[in-house]
Structure formats: C-alpha cells, structure tokens
Amino acid sequence: MTQSVDAAQNRKIANTRIKRMKLSNTIAKNILFLFAVITILTTLGIIISLLRDSVGFFTEISIKDFLFGRVWTPLFSEPHFGVLPLVCGTLLITLISAVISIPVGLFTAIYLSEYANKKVRKVIKPILEVLAGIPSIVFGYFALTAITPFLKGIIPQTEIFNALSASIAVGVMTIPLVSSLSEDALRAVPDSLRQGALALGSTKMETSLKVVVPAAISGISASFVLAVSRAIGETMIVTIAAGARPNLTFNPLQSVQTMTSFIVQASQGDNPHGTVGYYSLFAVGLLLFLITLGLNILSHYMVDKYRKEY
C-alpha cells in the first residue's frame, strides 16, 4: 500500500521535473532567438534612423542636386549640397589605397600559402594580426607625422594635409585583411590541382600564379571588395591626414574631404538639431551605408560562389 503511494509520488515528482526541464528548454530557446533578432533590429535601426533624418534633408535639397552637384559648402551662409566632391575624395583615397593593399596583400597571401614553411608562417601571421589590431587613429598619426614629411621631401609642393599620405596609411591598414582572406581562399584549393600542375613540369611559380590563383579567384576578389569597402568606410586616418577641404580633384597631393571625414567634421561643429546641416550628416551617412552594403553583398555572393566549387 505505502509502496505504491511512494511510487505514484515519485512518478509525480519526476513528471513535474521533466515538465520544468522542458519548460526551461523552450524559454531558453525563445530568449536566444530574441538575442538573434537584436542583430536584425540593429540593421533596421541604422536604416530607419538614417532614412528618417535624410528625409528632412531631401525635402529641402533635391536628390538630383545632392548626387550630381559639384559644390559642397554646407557650413557657408549660402550652403551648397553637391556630394560629388566628397565622393570624389573617397574614391581617390580608396583607389590609391587599393593600389597598395591589393598587390602587397595578395603576394603576401601567395607567399604564406604556397612558399613559406611552418616556422616563417608562425612568425609572420601574428605580426599581420597585430597590424590588423592597430587602431586607425594610430595610423592617422603615423600618416601625418611620418608619411607626409617624407612625401614633402620628395615632392615639395605636397600640402600638409594630402590624399596621398592618407591613402598610403589606409592601404597599409587593409593589407592584413586582403592577405588573410586571400590566404584562406588559396589554402582551400585542393592539393590535387597543384600536384597535377607540378607533374606537367611547371615550376612552383607557374603553379602558384597560373593554377592556384585562378582557382581561388572568387575568394581573392571577395577579399579585394572587402578591402575597398573598408577603405571607403575608414574614418580617422582620412580625418587626420587628408584634411577637410571638399575638393573636386584627382590630384593626390592636395587636401580632400571624404564622406566619412565630413561626418566627423560636421558633428564636431555646432550644427543644432533640425537644421539642414544636421540632416546632411545623415544623408551622407545613408549614401555611405548603401555603398558599403552593396560591396559587402557583392563579396558575400563571391565567397558563396567559391564555396560551391569545392
């Protein structure tokens, strides 16, 4: 009699415990899902906050004037809001930095993946990682106090704030990004391809450049795109070293202003909430966000493609 009561009681206790376990399982799952949703909310938050304040801007300035105007003087008493000089400055810096980071990064990656032995890799990889971890403000200081005087020594008409010196610093900063992503892509190429090429009598260099690199090309180009998107979004280096003159020029020795450095400059000045000057921040930010978003999606698509191949 007592035994069966005990058994029933035990079963009851066990049942409630199982129920509780199941309940905490469901609760945990839902809470974790909420966390994941926060990341989506962040993107939505960016888009909404940029759009909301850009609308205030575009009610006063037409989109056409904004995108194709050639004069950018938001802080003058008679302001002009043509974003072309900023886009041009951004483009100039991005191009020069890509000229530096892409070849250096790619060749570093080829060396690390195809030639270097384990010991060398163990030394170079952490160095690259440290380089990647250096804050951009330090690169900015370096550009202003080391690269610019150096350039002045070679070309005397260089201005104190110039696009070239900032671009070099941005280029150096993005080298680790290119090299580590390209190396991943190169290492994903199956060894059978290399062995095949070597068996046909090609040298190691021919194998690397004509077989391995083409095979990894989508991953490598994805890393290029990411480096470009990083250079476009780079802020502190260009604010410090490239100056703040919106300048429709492709002369790298002059001072230029990029989209990012305008945002910093304008947020530093007194632009009261609700003025066109304040809203212009968000319009430029929106343009910047859309450009980098496009580039990121492009690189994502490229990586996806190369994953499918192997």
Added chain:
Amino acid sequence: MGSINIILLTIAFAVPVGLGTAIYLEEYAKNNRMTKFIKINISNLSGTPSIVYGLLGLAVFVRTLGLGKSILSGALTMSLVVLPIVIVSSQEAIKAVPQYLRHGSYALGATKWQTIRKIVIPSALPGIFTGVILSVSRALGESAPLLMVGAATYVSKLPDNVFSVFTALPLQIYYWMGLPKEDFKDLAAAGIIVLLAILLTTNAITIVLRNKYQRSIE
C-alpha cells in the same frame, strides 16, 4: 577611466547578446530563410563602417531615447560595433565542440538547454573568451563612433555614473593632435604608446590562449 568604463559596459551588453545569438544560430536555428537572413545580416553588420554606427548612436541613443552624451550611449553604440565580432568568434568556438559530447549528454537524458549550458558552453569557453578579448581591443581603439555620440575631449574629473560625460583614450589622442602647440604632439605620441601597449598585451593574450586551445583539441 572613460575608456575602462566604456569597455566594461560594452562587454556587459555585447557578450550576452552575442553569445546568445551564436548559440541560437549554431544549436537551435533550423536551416530556413530566417536563419540565412540573420547570417547574411550579421556579415553585413561586420562590414558596416563604424561611423555609421556612430550616426545610429547619435540618432537613437542620444536623441530619441534621450540618454544624452553619456557613457551609456557610448557603450551601447560600441556594443553594436563589436557585436558581430563576438557572434562570429563564439559561433566558431561552438562549432568546434565535437558532436559526440552533445550525443553523450542527450543519451543521459539531458534536454537541449541543459546540454548547451553544461557541456557546450564550458568546452567552447576558451574560443568565446578569445572573441571577447578581440572585441575589447577593437572597442579600445575605436574612436569614430564615440566622436559621433559626442564624447567630450576635455574631462578633468572621473565619471561618477553612467550618465556622466566622458572621454576615451583614442579621442584624447585625436584632440591632442589637432592642437597647434608642439607639446601636444608629444602628448599624442605618449598617448599612442599607452594605447598600443594595452592593445599589444590583449592581442598577445589572445594568441597565447588560441595556441593553447588548438593544442588541447588536437
């Protein structure tokens, strides 16, 4: 002090959310559209320039929520900046936990949540920790978003609560560089050395931890 305050709050916000997201994506999420969307979204977020986060912080935290130019706004903005780093590195760490540990736990009758809490997280801990340190060093060096949120450049007293005005080391360097006097250039250089010393230490810790961790898995 401003930097330390920001970092501590940033960790407090970013780590639970980032870890939670990583666990959800690796353990619970089904392979459907929503999951794919979240993943693409995260990779986009990690590629978004930090200054755009600064604009978000300015519009949402400073203006709309009325938190003002405070440590709290700065830290919230910064946690969004480092969130993708925490998520991705935690995901990698969770992925690296061998499947048989999970199966063993299920075989003993544990629920999914118990398995995650008692088996998966403890074994993925070193990897998660690496991600946290990485995000700390990123947050330490990041200046653009804080500049946008409106960190002050001259603060003489230590902040006393989360709503105080604040400054951070990189911002201080930026401000010093902008001053015309030659002495401030030296001050900026000194600030950079301090910043680099902290960052190199955190990076070194990360690398040592990772080497140790890799060995233990092999």
